[in-house]
Amino acid sequence: MRRIGLVLVSGLVLGAAAGFGQTSGRVEARESLRSLDAEYQLARQSSSYFVLDVLEKRMELRIKGMPLKTWAIDKVKFWGRPDFNATVELARKSALRPPRRNVITPGEPESQVEESGKFELEALELEDMPQTFSLYFDTGLHIAVRSGTRGFKGLGRGVGEAVGWYVWLPIRNLFRTMARRPVSELEFTFADGRDAQAVYWIFYDGIKGIIRR
């Protein structure tokens, strides 16, 4: 009798597990289709676009479905419910110290100062890009991009960002939810600051992309 009971319980558990697997498989298939369909619409155009995989902690710049550049993200945090698998468009970038373009004075020779074998040029280069900045999208989604900073300065910044994320953001979300505009926010941190700089360089206003989970 006990054996029959055990078989019945095992059957129920296995059946439920199989059912859940099937259900999640169905949902995943629909999500994959939605995501691929959104990407196909972007891939048909002649501009590059990005695909951000939140759970895989990976972002790719693509064109025609081909990856041009891949970033591994060190840490990802999110709050709210970003519209996963739909297309988003970058409305603007914001940084505390955004890079400035050099304005050429006609007739003045270009200055090239050599410092320890490297030329200091009056040009906009990758190393002039910020390592901490924000990306604001047309859907209201905000992505905060950070890079790992060591030392005392990094610790101070880390404390400030933690208070912002764990105290200020939930309260802001509460009040915005009451106004029917809940917060949708992602924060990702790159281990290498040059990766964050490359994102700032490559993400132009109007770039489109897909955020997957």
Added chain:
Amino acid sequence: MKRTLILAATVSYIALLVLLGISYYVGLRQVAGWPAKGMKEASAKELSRVERDLKTLGRRMDSLQPRGLYIVIDTGANRLYLKKGDRVVREAVVSCGSGDVLEDPGGKRKWIFDTPRGEFSVKSKITNPYWVKPDWAFIEEGEPIPKNPKERLEAGTLGDYALGFGSGYFIHGTLYTRLLGRNVTHGCVRVGDSDLKEIFRTVPVGAKIFIF
């Protein structure tokens, strides 16, 4: 007075904790709403249709990708990749646009010296190219713009070969090899001699160029 202050601080602290608690409750309920709204589960019949659609879309995506050799240029890293499929055939250090701004003293025109981004194709291949200096080249040097087109021609500046990809932009050689790897150009892509020779030899007219 001291007791009142302590009481006020305690009440404020508790109020903040309550507010935070409610905030987290609301926030976590939103997050728990996964999968996204409108994402109902598919029936078994629908599932096979979805899987079929996925395969069709996958094939369509593949058909968008270039056949044969193509060029990828990373303007931030100043690198050019000659590729075939996923394989990198050759990698070269290049110089891309400086991002500088030049304004016509007359105030009517303005140039931003960025390398254009997106999808392009090789439109022309030229051996021993002459540079036809545009107006900005004279304005930048503080010289008057010549009326005779012959005065715009300059030999040697573009190296031995040039591959045009539209709107006056070229992949070409350079006299300033020590500046390869830096953003110094007016939008063209400068390549070292040996890399340029190989690119010119192997890449046909019509080949795709992807710049980011």
